[in-house]
Amino acid sequence: MRALTHDQAVFEVAGSQKKPYTVTITSDPYGVITDCTCPHAAKGALCKHVVAAAHTLADHLIAHPLNPWRSVFASFQALPRRRPTPMRLVFSLLERGATWTLMPYTIAERVIPQAVMDDPVALHRHLMTKDVLIQAKIPRTPLHPSHVPSTAEAALVVANMIITVSHQFFYGAAFPLSTVLDSVVQFLPNTILFMGDDYNPFRRMVQVCSDHAQIHLHGTATADGITITPMLHVGDTRATLDTADVRMLHSAPPWAIYRTMLVRYDDPGNILTLFGRYQHLHIPAADYPEFIERYLMPLAEHTPLSGDLPQQALVAADPQPRVYLREHESTVFAELRFGYADHEVAYDQQLPAETMRYHPDHATILRIQRHSTSEEHAWGELLRHGLKRGPQAGVATLRSGTTVATFLLTHVPALVAMNFSIYGEESLLGARINRHTPSISLRVSSGIDWFDLEAVVRFGETELHLAEFRRAIRKRERYVQLADGSLGAIPEAWLDRYRHLFAFGDLHAETLRFAPAHSTVVDAVLEETDQVDQRFKERSERLKTINGIEAQALPAGFETVLRPYQKAGYDWLHFLYAYGFGGCLADDMGTGKTIQTLVFLQSLVSRGQTSASSLIVMPRSLIFNWQREIARWTPELRVLVHTDHGRADTTAAFANADLVLTTYGTLLRDHDLLATYQFSYVVLDEAQTIKNPVSQTARAVRALRSEHRLTLSGTPVENSIMELWSQFAFLNPGMLGSLDHFRTEFATPIERDGDAHAAQLLRRMVNPCILRRTKDQVAPDLPARNERILYCAMEAAQHKLYQRYRDQYRAQLLSLIDDHGMNDSRMKVLEGLLRLRQICNHPRLVESTFRGRSAKFEQLLETLAILQAEGHKALIFSQFVQMLTILREHLDQQNVSYTYLDGKTQNRAAVVDRFQTDPHVHFFLISLKAGGVGLNLTAADYVIHIDPWWNPAVEQQATDRTHRIGQEKPVFIYKLIVRESVEEKMVHLQERKRALADSIITSEQGIVKALTRDDVADLFS
Structure with missing residues (x-):
């Protein structure tokens, strides 16, 4: 840097020549001007020497900032000491060879009077004089407002921009028009422009036109074509x-420039570039059709046509989807096209807004407006009906697994229903379709121990063989091969209606033969036909309702013992006996299933209708209850208790007994012995014990031999419909088909998919063999039942422990579910829920060293104190024996009398009797698992559930220990729930998940099995 002042810096810059170049950088109020002595800068370009000098100057000014006082006062000194000569400012479009540029010109005001400036015509005439032309100058430096006092500010800004940029980048050369003209027109809408050249920049006056012009293609017809x-x-x-x-x-x-107007024009078809140096092109008549199809129509999408060229017409109509079918090398292709009024276009996945068509008869180019949304929707529907994208645009082929027959019989009718037109179906060689709607005729005839179903299916005049119809139904095939080789479509409704029917019958010639146990299946399916013989009709009517069952005489002395509904149950048991059906007596807990069974068995013995003793299997806790009930109601029956040590190791003793009582545990141990004896009846009490069909207990009872079978259960379905299959596999083997068949056709569709048809059919199949009456139905005079939830909030220490366990399990479980899925995570989920529920009861259940208080335990103690003071008796249930142990410790300390029962209790009868008869014993502490069923505890008028369980039916069973026949006092049920805990969420989840068995028999779907990831996240939130 050789010199530096407040407005200028001079540099010597080494370059490719020996002598350094001189670079000058000058600053003034209107910008920065640079100059360099190198050849490159002389051509008007910005050179590397200027860039290097600018970097050096910037670094210097950062390190050594200038004192601004000189620059401040320099601007003052720069003001002219005398008034400058005022100038006029005009703009001219200069033509320089093939390029145009816009430049400002200044002319002294004295040369152009103001009156001339106000008159554009006079101004143009004045500027054309020689004296004025000589004085017109292009400014080399930016103009100060004082130089052109009568010029608008916007015009001065544009002029200085042109002056500065022209000098900066072109070293005085003309400024390129393309970079500034739009800005000029925007800023100078009313400024007068001239056009000319460097010799005379004012040859013509032009005015900016506000409207856009357009490039058209104009046709002029000639004798041999068109120009x-x-x-x-x-x-x-x-x-x-x-x-x-x-x-x-x-x-x-x-x-x-058109005449005196400067106009911007639109050329979307790029016509000027296309024509290039040609002003005209001649199209011979022979080439005219090709020209229109290949070139003119694409151009017409963007460029207006005029003269003798075809005119354009708009076609606006709704699209009509059309599918054209063809077959090539055993592959079916479906081409999608659309009809717009009288015109047809192919589907284009690019979804153009318009399609051009030439109409030669009317010399018109048609602009067909496309409905892209409708076309895309139609293409999507096509792909949803057995097709996939094909090799060409707008062409689809059959999906893998979709046959020609399936497509034609299933998907084509669906497409036609959606207003598709289908063409070319008759050209497909792979399938010949019988379009007749099939009809079916059914007839049932009965034999001694069987009945036959005859089914005739016709498609028009063509009959379908029963064997082929059965095969198609069982395999859920929608089409069948008819005798004439054509294909017929089986209605979707038939697949659901008849699939169960054909799963049970055996094919005999042209009929299906069924066993008596399947009469309910046939009756449920054939409700709409009258073609059944009288024997089957009478049998079906009797199976449909208990009200039509013939009344049976009671054994002597029982006329006033049984209530009306119990007498109806007694008659129902005789009805099943007469028809050889096994049945499930599923009345509510406490409504007298035991007495109905005993009176029925007594009647069989009295009538001599038993060839051997009957076996009654039950949980161990109920043995004494059955003994007591037998002694009370049917003392004439001879009873053998086959349990414990000393029991017989042969069946010889059975001959001297009318009833043999045993437990499920003894049955497993003595299975080989018991399976050798042919019993008259086998009765299972609390038959939900065999709910798992593959358990040892379920297998063992199914292997027993008997003429008749009966189950007793207040909840034959607790968690899954598969439990119903287990019951009926014992009661009526084969009635519900195989285990796999039942799971596939009933359990999964009902539980997972909510299949109402399958649920209705199953209900009709099993309904004759299940008798269920609720307490509300059969005992309206039963004392009132009042339920109440007692809420409590955790203490601080208890809540802190709960939060720690909850957060720990939540993080572990959600990660485990994401990695391994819900099924593989259920045991860990149950573990976490168990821990949180235990903390809700009492933190000592998870951490024995905990010394804080439990809110629920404190509330329980307060409640018990009130009940004792008022003289009430209460059943206290908990799933956790450890919780009952903590309660026992407290009651012992307070010298409060109570009775206790869990799975280890030996003399249950004595425990029950003490609670029932001792007025000083107010509380009965019971393990839910050990004492939730089979006990008669009507001395209690309060029930307390310390902790909730997923299955409300289990809580219901426990409550029914006291709310049952024989209870004379109102029963109050308390459920202790900790707020803002997993317990409160369990209550809500019970209601949300309760949906399954009411459609079949009784209670709810297994909650734990139905948990989702979202449920887990909520439970642990």
């Missing part, structure tokens, strides 16, 4: 581009 000419259309006027009136500025965006 095509690009034309500039400005408003209502037009001109060819080769006239003197038109000057194309070749700028971007494009501008033109």
Whole structure:
């Protein structure tokens, strides 16, 4: 750097020559001007020497900032000491060879009076004089407002921009028009422009036109063809581009001078570039059709046509989807096209807004407006009906696994229903379709121990063989091969209606033969036919309702013992006996299932209708209860208790007994012995014990031999419909088919998919063999039952422990579920829920050293104190024996009398008797698992559930220990729930998940099995 002042810096810069170059950087109020002595800068370009000097100057000024006082006062000194000569400012479009540029010119005001400036015509005439032309100058430096006092500010800004940029980048050369013209027009809408050249910049005056012009293609017909000419259309006027009136500025965006107007024009078809140096093109008549199809129609999408070229017409109509079918090398292709009025177009996945068509008869180019949304929807529907994208655009082929028959019989009718037109079906060689709607005729005839079903299916005049119909139904095939080789479509409804029917019957010639146990299946399916013989009709009617069952005489002395509903149950048991059906007596707990069974067995013995003793299997806790009930109601029956040590090791003793009582545990141990004896009846009490069909207990009872079978259960379905299959596999083997068949056709569709048809059919099949009456139905005079939830909030220490366990399990479980899925995570989920529920009861259940208080335990103690003071008796249930142990410790400390029962209790009868008879014993502490069923505890009028269980039916069973026949006092049920805990969420989840068995028999779907990831996240939140 050789010199530095407040407004200028001078540098010597080493370059490719020996002598260094001189670079000058000057600053003034209107910008920065640079200069360099190198050849590159002399051509008007910005050189590398200037860039190097600018970097050096910037670094220097950062390190050594200038004191601004000189620059401040320099601007003051720069003010002219005398008034400068005022100038006029005008702009001119200069033509320099093939390029145009816009430049400002200044002329002394004294040369152009103000009156002339106000008159554009006079101004143009004045500027054309020689004296004025000589004085017109292009400014080399930016103008100060004082130089051009009568010039608008916007015009001065534009002029200085042109001056500065022209000097900066072109070293005085003309400024390129393309970079500034749009800005000039925007800032100077009313400024007068001239056009000319460097010798006379004011040859013509032009005015900016606010409207855009357009490039048209104009056709002029000739004897041997047509001549095509690009034309500039400005408003209502037009001109060819080769006239003197038109000057194309070749700028971007494009501008033109038309006569005295500067106009911007649109050329979306890029016609000027296409024609290039040609002003006209001649199309021979022989080539005209090709020209229109290949070139003119694509151009017409963007460029207006005029003259003798075809006119354009708009086609606006709704699209009609059309599918054209064809077959090639055993592959079916479906081409999608659309009809718009009288015109048809192919589906284009690019979804164009318009399609052009030439109509030669009317010399018209049709612009067909496409409905892209409707077309895309139609294409999507096509792909949802057995097709996939094909090798060409708009063409689809059959999906893997979709046969021609399936497509034609299933998907084509669906497409037709959605207003598709289908063409070419008759050309497909792979399938010949029978379009007749099939009809079916059913007839049932009965034998001694069987009945036959005859089914005749017709498609028009063509009959379908029963064997083929059965095969198609069982395999759920929608089409069948008819005798004439054509294909017929089986209605979807038939697949659901008849699939169960054909799963049970055996094919005999042209009929299906069924066993008596399957009469309910046939009756449920054939409700709509009258073609059944009288024997089957009478049997079906008797199976449908208990009210039509013939009344049976009671054994002597029982006329006043049984209530009306119990007498109806007694008659129902005789009805099953007469027809050889096994049955499930599923009345509510406490409504007298035991006495109904005993009176029925007593009647069989009294009538001599038993060939051997009957076996009654039950949980161990119920042995004494059955003994007591037998002694009370049917003392004439001879009873053998086959349990414990000393029991018989042969069946010889059975001959001297009417009833043999045993337990499920003894049955497993003595299975080989018991399976050798042919019993008259086998009765299972609390038959939900065999709910798992693959358990040892379920297998063992199914292997027992007997003439008749009966189960007793207040909840034959607790968690899954598969439990119902287990019951009926014992009661009526084969009635519900195989285990796999039942799971596939009933359990999974009902539980997972909510299949109402399958649920209704199953209900009708099992209904004759299940008798269920609720307490509300059969004992309206039973004392009132009042339920109440007692809420409590955790203490601080208890809540802190709960939060720690909850957060720990939540993080572990959600990660485990994400990695391994819900099924593989259920045991860990149950573990976490168990821990949280134990903390809700008492933290000592998870951490024995805990010394804080339990809110629930404190509330329980307060409640028990009130009940004792008022003289009430209460059953206290908990799933956790450890919780009952903590309660026992407290009651012992307070010298409170109570009785206790869990799975280890030996003399249960004595424990029950003490609670029932001792007025000083107010509380009975019971393990839910050990004492939730089979006990008669009507001395209690309060029930307390310390902790909730997933299955409300289990809580219901426990409550029914006291709310049952024989209870004379109102029963109050308390459930202790900790707020904002997993217990409160369990209550809500019970209601949300309760949906399954009410449609079949009784209670709810297994909650734990039905948990989802979202449920887990909520439970541990």
